[in-house]
Amino acid sequence: MTATKGLEGIVATTSSISSIIDGVLTYRGINIDELAEKASFEEVVYLLWFGKLPNRQELNDLQAQLDQEAALPAEVIDYIKSLPNGVHSMAALRSIVSTLALYDPEAGDMDQASNVRKAIRLQAQLPTIVAAFARIRQGLEPLAPKKGESIAANFLYMLTGEKPEDIAVEAMNKALILHADHELNASTFAARVTVATLSDIYSGVVSAIGALKGPLHGGANEQVMAMLEEIGSPEKVQAYIQDKLNNKVKIMGFGHRVYKNGDPRAKHLQAMSKQLGQLTGDLSWYDMSTQIEELVTGMKGLKPNVDFYSASVYTTLGIPRDLFTPIFAMSRVSGWTAHILEQYEDNRLIRPRAEYVGPSNAQYIVLEDRV
């Protein structure tokens, strides 16, 4: 038995949800470029869960179900209000989703129909949770979700209390589509490992949130913004990046386990970052980002991943940086739940082996004789 560090290149399951082949990302076989330009996030959610694009009636039905489920139980709002000040946003999200399960009478049911209902509930409620968390920590009352609004528009409304501009809704919709699923990424794998023990869907999503939180995965988007803020202005980019790379410090938002010639989602986020910067008259984050890209690609051959330009997009939309990873979760929950449903359909416990490299034939020494 020989271990492969980080399971690189190991094929751990079959899946018909998303594919990355020769650098092209598809959801259920449809190129992400096309979905990003033409679809609503709700259509993509339906596609991931049910394997086909919805017709008008199916989309209306999904919208009605999401509307029905988007509000949070009063006990969960009280729980959010009880969180300590300054708590990490992803730690909060992990705990809130875990708490949510306690108020879902179907939480432990394992039949397919109830799991689909819970997937809808989770998808509908995560944006409400993120917005409620953001408002409550500012001393504001959370806002109830509006019926008939898209997830993108409703989230921005619940966050700010104002009707968002069309361009902001368009950017959020596209960002949600681009983050929705990504084959067997770390958080999706964590979700599948958890539910493969026949644990429940909430446990799978809580595991996934824990995995997404880390800076090598979803947590990188917040770190990208922290870096941009630390650099501060375009003329400081070169010295900062050279120093980091010379000292072997990773530049967040670059590199990818699967894409070696670039992440196909980055160009969409880059274009949005530029467009939003032009509209607001502040291209500084965009300009710094393009400079960083030029340097990191030039010096290391590394390309930006999905997390890199999403940071300047969200900042230009006025979103605080510690909400970037929770927003990622709001989108990726569609993929997590699609994978959980797929795992249940043809389940087998996921239990790999470890190559043992510890001592052998070690002796037990009684406590009194130990040094």
Ligand SMILES: CC(=O)SCCNC(=O)CCNC(=O)[C@H](O)C(C)(C)COP(=O)(O)OP(=O)(O)OC[C@H]1O[C@@H](n2cnc3c(N)ncnc32)[C@H](O)[C@@H]1OP(=O)(O)O
């Ligand atoms: C949604 C997502 O999860 S996308 C990924 C988000 N994460 C990030 O942006 C964090 C920064 N990037 C990284 O840490 C990595 O590129 C990962 C985690 C994404 C992929 O990791 P792996 O496939 O394990 O590659 P690994 O970390 O082994 O890197 C290979 C080499 O490239 C270097 N490298 C990889 N990414 C970077 C980076 N962002 N900056 C500088 N060097 C890097 C490593 O230091 C390593 O160099 P070495 O061989 O000289 O030691």
Ligand SMILES: O=C([O-])CC(=O)C(=O)O
């Ligand atoms: O696939 C991965 O390793 C990371 C990820 O989630 C993504 O890029 O969206």
